[in-house]
Amino acid sequence: MKEFRCEKCNKLLGKYRGCRELEIKCPRCGRVNYLREDASAATPGNNYPGGTPVVVSS
Ligand SMILES: [Zn+2]
Numbered sequence: 001m002k003e004f005r006c007e008k009c010n011k012l013l014g015k016y017r018g019c020r021e022l023e024i025k026c027p028r029c030g031r032v033n034y035l036r037e038d039a040s041a042a043t044p045g046n047n048y049p050g051g052t053p054v055v056v057s058s
Contacts, residue, residue: 007033 001015008031022035
C-alpha cells in the first residue's frame with residue numbers, strides 16, 4: 001500500500017494499491033489532490049484530430 005498525502009499540507013489522505021487515478025479533496029486545507037499512477041499510460045500527444053493513431057510495435 002502506498003500513502004497518498006496532500007500536496008499542500010502533507011496530511012495523509014489515504015492509502016491505495018493498484019489505483020490508476022484518484023482525486024481527493026483535502027479536508028484540512030481544501031486542496032484537491034490528483035493522483036495518476038502508471039505514467040507509461042499517459043502518452044503525450046494522444047490526440048489525433050482527424051488522424052490515425054500510430055501504433056509502434058517493438
Ligand atoms: Zn491539505
